[in-house]
Amino acid sequence: MRIKGVLETSFVDWDGKIVSTIFLPSCNFRCGFCHNHRLVLEPESFEDVPLDYLLRFWRRNRDFLDGVCITGGEPTLHADLPQLCATIKELGLEVKLDTNGSNPEMLRSLIKEKLVDYIAMDVKAPLRANDYSRIAGVDINGELSRIQESIDIIITSGVDHEFRTTVIKGVHGEDEVEAIARSLQGARRYVLQKFVPHLAMSEDLKKLPMFSDEEMDALVEAARRYIPNAKWRGK
Amino acid sequence: MKQEAQMQQDSTDIALFVKVSEGDVITWDKSRIVKSLLRETTIDEATARLIADRVERIIRDSGIEFITGPLIREIVNAELIKLKLEEQRKQYTRLGMPIYDVEQLITKQNKENANVPHGPEATNLSLAESIKKQYALLKVFSPEVALAHERGDIHLHDLGFIDRPYCSGNSIEYVKKFGLSLPNALSISKPAKHPEVLVLHLIKFSAALQGVFAGAIGWDAVNLFMAPYFVGKSDRELEQVAQMLVFEFAQQAVARGGQSIFSDLNLYWEVPKHFADVEAIGPEGKYTGNTYEDYIEEAQRFARALIRVYMQGDGMGRPFFFPKPQLHITEKLFKTEGYEEFLYEIAQLSSERGNSYYVFDRGETAKISECCRLAFKLDENDLQDAKTPWKMRYSAMQNVTINLPRIAYEAKGNDDLLFEILSQRMRLAAEAHVAKRGFITRLLNLGKRGPLGLLAMDKDGEPYYRLHRATFLMGMLGLNELVQYHLGEEMHESSYALRFGLKVIAHMNKESERLSEEYDMRFVLEQTPAESTAYRMAKLDLEHYPSETREVVKGSIERGEVYYTNSTYLNISAPISPIERVKKEGMFHPMIHAGSLTHIWLGEAKPDPEAIAKFVVRTFKYTTNDQIAFSPEFSSCLDCGRVDRGLW
Numbered sequence A: 001m002r003i004k005g006v007l008e009t010s011f012v013d014w015d016g017k018i019v020s021t022i023f024l025p026s027c028n029f030r031c032g033f034c035h036n037h038r039l040v041l042e043p044e045s046f047e048d049v050p051l052d053y054l055l056r057f058w059r060r061n062r063d064f065l066d067g068v069c070i071t072g073g074e075p076t077l078h079a080d081l082p083q084l085c086a087t088i089k090e091l092g093l094e095v096k097l098d099t100n101g102s103n104p105e106m107l108r109s110l111i112k113e114k115l116v117d118y119i120a121m122d123v124k125a126p127l128r129a130n131d132y133s134r135i136a137g138v139d140i141n142g143e144l145s146r147i148q149e150s151i152d153i154i155i156t157s158g159v160d161h162e163f164r165t166t167v168i169k170g171v172h173g174e175d176e177v178e179a180i181a182r183s184l185q186g187a188r189r190y191v192l193q194k195f196v197p198h199l200a201m202s203e204d205l206k207k208l209p210m211f212s213d214e215e216m217d218a219l220v221e222a223a224r225r226y227i228p229n230a231k232w233r234g235k
Numbered sequence B: 001m002k003q004e005a006q007m008q009q010d011s012t013d014i015a016l017f018v019k020v021s022e023g024d025v026i027t028w029d030k031s032r033i034v035k036s037l038l039r040e041t042t043i044d045e046a047t048a049r050l051i052a053d054r055v056e057r058i059i060r061d062s063g064i065e066f067i068t069g070p071l072i073r074e075i076v077n078a079e080l081i082k083l084k085l086e087e088q089r090k091q092y093t094r095l096g097m098p099i100y101d102v103e104q105l106i107t108k109q110n111k112e113n114a115n116v117p118h119g120p121e122a123t124n125l126s127l128a129e130s131i132k133k134q135y136a137l138l139k140v141f142s143p144e145v146a147l148a149h150e151r152g153d154i155h156l157h158d159l160g161f162i163d164r165p166y167c168s169g170n171s172i173e174y175v176k177k178f179g180l181s182l183p184n185a186l187s188i189s190k191p192a193k194h195p196e197v198l199v200l201h202l203i204k205f206s207a208a209l210q211g212v213f214a215g216a217i218g219w220d221a222v223n224l225f226m227a228p229y230f231v232g233k234s235d236r237e238l239e240q241v242a243q244m245l246v247f248e249f250a251q252q253a254v255a256r257g258g259q260s261i262f263s264d265l266n267l268y269w270e271v272p273k274h275f276a277d278v279e280a281i282g283p284e285g286k287y288t289g290n291t292y293e294d295y296i297e298e299a300q301r302f303a304r305a306l307i308r309v310y311m312q313g314d315g316m317g318r319p320f321f322f323p324k325p326q327l328h329i330t331e332k333l334f335k336t337e338g339y340e341e342f343l344y345e346i347a348q349l350s351s352e353r354g355n356s357y358y359v360f361d362r363g364e365t366a367k368i369s370e371c372c373r374l375a376f377k378l379d380e381n382d383l384q385d386a387k388t389p390w391k392m393r394y395s396a397m398q399n400v401t402i403n404l405p406r407i408a409y410e411a412k413g414n415d416d417l418l419f420e421i422l423s424q425r426m427r428l429a430a431e432a433h434v435a436k437r438g439f440i441t442r443l444l445n446l447g448k449r450g451p452l453g454l455l456a457m458d459k460d461g462e463p464y465y466r467l468h469r470a471t472f473l474m475g476m477l478g479l480n481e482l483v484q485y486h487l488g489e490e491m492h493e494s495s496y497a498l499r500f501g502l503k504v505i506a507h508m509n510k511e512s513e514r515l516s517e518e519y520d521m522r523f524v525l526e527q528t529p530a531e532s533t534a535y536r537m538a539k540l541d542l543e544h545y546p547s548e549t550r551e552v553v554k555g556s557i558e559r560g561e562v563y564y565t566n567s568t569y570l571n572i573s574a575p576i577s578p579i580e581r582v583k584k585e586g587m588f589h590p591m592i593h594a595g596s597l598t599h600i601w602l603g604e605a606k607p608d609p610e611a612i613a614k615f616v617v618r619t620f621k622y623t624t625n626d627q628i629a630f631s632p633e634f635s636s637c638l639d640c641g642r643v644d645r646g647l648w
Ligand code: SF4
Pocket: A027, A028, A029, A030, A031, A033, A034, A035, A036, A037, A040, A072, A073, A074, A100, A136
């Protein structure tokens, strides 16, 4: 397992919890708004963070930490992810997994082995082939059913979870949000994340406008038609 | 007595010489030189006459057409030097500033301290400070101490305020009990009947105190002591009082030299043990017949009202920097109903505005906070005071900081030498404290009509300023760089380096205890609020110890922006996780009795308040850290050195 980055103490990655966040390399998607695009495109440009170092840090600071948030990149691409989760859980820490939902088999096995305590899955667009491919930046047409499968697994897993959509002005409107929310019925939480243009991967996206707080409120209202526990995050 | 008479005469004597008008030496009278020399110095009459003759000759021979008193004085001084009368020359010194500097000061913004607004009031203050500083270095401190300050071995803080003690912790009970009757005031107010009036009394009293203290004006247990005034009042009414309190304090910035009152409002959610059974004073300064424990509901409601006001910010929605809200946490908090919600509310304030402080009073300790990090642990005697809480008036009279990296440079890697020099510097600091105490005592002894009349005011059987309880602060700067130079590693780089740092502070702590006994004064360690000291000492060292300093100094040498790491902090720009920072920095705190602080830079837009609240509780439970504050952005931190790392 190669770990490419760590935020040793984070107050923002898991609501109500103090966590360490670790970043795993590579991704099978190419979202234009990806905040960690270097991790996706040139993971080798980051030094490895030695797991030993992390284990020592976690052991020393178990008293303060609630858990570890595993993000990326796309963590489920790594076959030894379950092993990593198990190691973390052995320390008495909880595990939160961020995923794009492209690997339902991995999700199923993590849930079955009780290796995750919280799953946050990105749902990038309404589950329509072209819409999804456009945002994810890769041809996803054959994969859509797998995304839907991941959603179903998570909703019925009994594991605490949230779905989230990074909303981009000009791309996501109330209709889109409502359509996504409809496909997530039964989810415990749905979070809209405000897209921050100047952090984007592509120059085109950098020029995009940003939603106002009021517009975000309106989008949340649209989502609430299907998922009462919806909110938004961001500056 | 003779000295006091001289002090009162002050500057009028200079005028004797100034009456020399252009082209006409009508008032020239050399006997005036003799008289002034005899009055001001320890010279004998024959020598004084000799000097007067010589000066007269110089002036006559020069053909000067216009001469001023100050110039004559300089010529006299030159003659004193020729006669090797160094002591007398010092006594005869004229204090002042070159005209160039005065013009710069009046017309240009002070670059070094951009926080002080530029204006006539502010420049008045600077001019006065400059002269008082010169006076202090020449007259109050021994030449040895003054030189050590000027060289940068130690730093004597607030020399421009030489005639005031440093900071004060005050009790609202005093104002409630005695009303507002300041010496020399035209009108006297009886104890307040209504909370609004009490607030006005507090503000005015604070402003008056600002006039006799150099630094912070702290108020203890504000929400608790005000609580008896809130019986039967609605939340809306409480919020109005809270608003008044915060805004009025914040806007005192129009007062002295345009500086805010460095004020703190100390808050408790619980009724701390030492106040629980104390008889409460209510409107009109009368005992209510209840104890403070009985007012917990009002105290809590007022604390929440204050937090709401802080949350809203000022008229433009900006955060308030003063008065600072400081939440004290004692063991009892966790047994007090509603603490989780309250912690959440104040954590929200940290998350959004970043200006709340958390002070941890573990075990049996109780503390009063004075300024951003200064907190007095109350000892047995102080806890006795709690029974008569209006007596809870504490002060640190002076703050002297020791330049630690320089000691490492001088010790050249030798442990024994390092500790020996450190002890020497602490003795110098102690000498500086003795001198300050002597001077302030002299001023206090001038009584109610003296310059510190407010502090001499006696309403409860002792003066407002309780000299016998004064503490004297031993600060430190750049422990991290001391360790770095001495061992080749910074404190966050190895546990060996950290342990060595702890050893240095343990040594300082032991020394201050030993010196306390020897001098019969209370010396305590304090984390110096670095402000300009961190830059000043780094710059001086770059001059005196260039190659050594270059190895460890922080900032940018090219841009001339250098500094040492504040007090016992770990390197502020090193990537140290907040958890490890509170733990490691907290290891120093139990030895630093006058208070310490860890700043936590979140560097994230809006941290989750619940996570912040957890962090606070865990810091209380699992560390020895004394006080923490969260800073949402690096750039907003004024007292911990410059950090170039921005957000995004
Ligand atoms: S799925 Fe996530 S990590 Fe992958 S490209 Fe998209 S945003 Fe980046």
